[in-house]
Amino acid sequence: MTVSVQAVADRAGVSISTVSRALRGVPGISQTTRKRVRDAAVELGYVASPSASRLATGRTRTVAVVVPLLTKWFFAEVIAAAGRVLSREGYDVLLTELSTVELRAGFFASPRLHGRSDGALVVAMQLGSEELASLEAQGQVLALVGSESAGASSVRVEDRIGGRAAARHLINLGHERIAFVGLRAGPGSTLGGVPPAERLLGYREALAEAGFPSDPGLEHVVENTVDAGAAAMAALLTAEEPPTALVAASDEIAFGAMATLRGAGLSVPDDFSIVGYDNHELAGVVGLTTMDHGVAEQGRLAAEALVAALAGAPAAVGRIEPRLVVRGSTAPPRRLRAGSR
Amino acid sequence: MTVSVQAVADRAGVSISTVSRALRGVPGISQTTRKRVRDAAVELGYVASPSASRLATGRTRTVAVVVPLLTKWFFAEVIAAAGRVLSREGYDVLLTELSTVELRAGFFASPRLHGRSDGALVVAMQLGSEELASLEAQGQVLALVGSESAGASSVRVEDRIGGRAAARHLINLGHERIAFVGLRAGPGSTLGGVPPAERLLGYREALAEAGFPSDPGLEHVVENTVDAGAAAMAALLTAEEPPTALVAASDEIAFGAMATLRGAGLSVPDDFSIVGYDNHELAGVVGLTTMDHGVAEQGRLAAEALVAALAGAPAAVGRIEPRLVVRGSTAPPRRLRAGSR
DNA sequence: CTGAAAGCGCTTACAG
DNA sequence: CTGAAAGCGCTTACAG
Incomplete structure (x- = not known):
């Protein structure tokens, strides 16, 4: 059924050691032998058994990508960008979504990645020290987005x-x-919360x-959903002296x-x-x-x-500086505009 | 470093065969022995090496999820829903995005899943017969969403x-x-196209x-993007006798x-x-x-x-019947409304 | 440059 | 119910 090294060795007239070396491109193999082996492998449709290689080398050549949620645009974008470089580099990507506190606890309670991946790319989760220790005990090399840890690679967005x-x-x-309407992890959420802060x-x-006075009544912190953003805006409109503008900590809030x-019959930006x-994919339409x-770039x-x-x-730490994309939702306040009624 | 069966066997005072059997819950092990082994395993923090088990059993207990694109809401939703049941059932999920024709061709040209996954869940790709044959030759059990194939499980959405x-x-x-504005795969796209049809x-x-006459001028077929939808709508507005309503084949088009x-200064639905x-996650807001x-349900x-x-x-085939969700974008045409000017 | 052999860490007939 | 042994399919010192 399945073609093994032995079959390739037979066909090429060499030993299995030579087949293994020739196919993996290690030096110390004559050009002619290498070619003969490669041809034989192609003819037979041979591909090394991943399980066997992994067992023999101790390396899995797979990376676990762990996210709190898959269904938010941000995460899909990060994963896609990360996945493209990982598979280009020959790594398999093992997808792990920890969308509830139970899932998260269970994941870190046992060495779930041990022997499955060589490294983990963890997105937007503030890992506790035990969680970090667990990952390291499982031999995972780490890369963090949206959080940081000494000794681990990470990408830092200059959110301030x-x-x-x-x-x-x-x-x-x-x-x-x-x-300002900021982000807070909802109950049962596994999202981290530092960058929004x-x-x-x-x-x-x-x-x-x-030189503006600070006014706590102007600051709201809500879950990252469209509905929460809608509710916060409604609350803002009931203030004695309502704001004329809003900084939303996410496009969904916006x-x-x-x-x-x-x-409410109010026009944006009039x-x-x-x-x-x-800069959500749908920010342009509205x-x-x-x-x-640089969401994709983070990944x-x-x-x-x-x-x-x-x-x-x-370990390396990347840095991203957010940049303003001006579209149509901002303009001078009414009182400053000529011709306003 | 890493705890092996042997260590557990030593501590429990049994053979490695017994450890293996006890831990996997196979019958034919006394309760007391099983407990002793389990305790030893827990104390040692033992977990079987996936590579070794896979090599020995020939099963990977992983499922490859292959999608044409990760960054569209639809796919993220399907993958998330599928991933939750897969990991609940103890399967690892190997994520594979084939976002270009090159990637797709390369993927099917070599047995990339062979020995990596036991099955593949393929989303929204019309697989050619060679592609299907390739997957089967790689020993993959198949489940298709958005396409069908004899002998493979699939979920069929009654799009007509x-x-x-x-x-x-x-x-x-x-x-x-x-x-009607329908969907077409763009150049270089790896998306299938049957359901939209x-x-x-x-x-x-x-x-x-x-009893309405068919009018080709009312039918457009474009790429599934917001911009293409915007352009198609603009074209529709230039018609001699413009339509008063639109069926969009996706929410993004809409x-x-x-x-x-x-x-254009036109009001929806007036x-x-x-x-x-x-029923995109943002359909509600607008x-x-x-x-x-039932996108999640498809997954x-x-x-x-x-x-x-x-x-x-x-193999089983599931069936989903779409249902109308009425919100505010539809109303009787102007000419039928009382009080219209 | 090439081969024989040990080893990676499990699972599973086969005996008992 | 339990154990000794073979085998899964590779990789990699070690010799030559």
Whole structure:
């Protein structure tokens, strides 16, 4: 049924050792022999048994990609970008979604990756020290996106700078009452929460620099869903002195906020300005001005760092600086515009 | 470093055969022995080497999930749902994205899954007979979503019924000029194309039943992107006698169409009605009436059929009937509404 | 440059 | 119910 090294060896008239060496491209094999073996392998449709190679070498040449959720645009984008470099580099990708606290606990309670992958690319999960220790005890080389750990590769997004730039853009347009809706992990969520916090810090920084008084009533922290964004916007509209603009910590929050405004008969950006965060694939359609934090690039950089580390390179940390993408959801506030009624 | 069967055997005072049997739950082991072995394994933190088990048994207990694209909501949703049942059933999931024709050709040219997975769950790719043969030669048990093949499990979505229901809804509201924007694989795309065609057939069927003349000018076929949807809508608006409603073969097409209408100053649904297809996670925010074809369920059903087939059950074909989800993007045409100016 | 042999860590008839 | 031994299909020192 299945073609083994022995079959190739017979056909090429060499030993199995030679077949193994010839096919893996190790040096110390004559050109003619190598060619003969390769031809035989091709003719027979031979491909080494992964299980056998893995057992013999102790290396799996597979990377586990672990995410809290697969169904959010952000994660799919990161995984896709990472997966492309991993498979280009000859690694299999073992997909692991830890979408509930039970799943997460179970995953770290036993050495589930041991012998299955050589490394793990962990996306947007703040790993506890026991969790990190568990992964390391399982012999995993690590690459983190959205979190950091000494000795592990990671990609760091300058979210404070991003949050600051978003708020700055609105300030520059003339807005003075600017709200912020940030992200919080929901109950039962396995998402980490540090980067969003940095976005909030950047927002506060910009306001302070502009000399605006800090106003806790302008800051909301909600789950990362469209509905939560819609609800937060609604709450903001009930304030004594409502804001004229919003920095949303994600595009999904922004989408929800836009829906609420539309429902209230308010126009974006004529009556209200919004800056999102992500540059979601659908941000363009709705004309959302947003912070692009190179989502695909996060995945790519992490995968590249992991591949390098698996080849013996020291852990590396990548850096991404978010940049503003101006579309139609931001404009000067009504009071500053000529011709406004 | 790594704990082997031998270590567990020593600690439990039995042979390695007994350890293996006790841990895998095979019958013919005394309760006391089994417990002793299990305790020893836990104390030692032992977990069998996957490579070794795979080599010995010839089974990998992993399933390859192959998709044309990871970054579309549809695929992420299907994979997530499938992945949850697969890992619940103890299978590893090997992720394979074939996003270009080169990648696809390379994948099928060599037995890339051989010895890596016991089965493959293939999403939305019309596999050619050579491709199917390749997979079978690699010993893969198959489950297909969005395509069918004799002997393979699959889940069939009644897209003709769905397309018909969408058009019907508009007809019932009183529309008489109803356009259709369908899906086509773009250049270099690896997407299959049969299900979308069925949606078109259903649409035509509904129009014929209503006695409307068929009008090719009302039918467009484009790539499945928001931009293509926007462009198609724009083209429709230039017709001599423009339609008053649209059946979009995907929600992304519908999103694009809505953007075009908004840009043209037309109101949905006051001036124009739209029915989408998918029930995309963001369909709710924009108030899109759409056909829900149980995307997550497609993944779940396929995975369940695959797991069953891997356990020896005969191939099964699941069936999903799309259902209309009415939101705010559809209404009677202007001419039928009282109080319209 | 090439081959014989040991070893990777399991599973599974075969005996008892 | 339990154990000794062969075998799964590779890789890799070790000799030559």
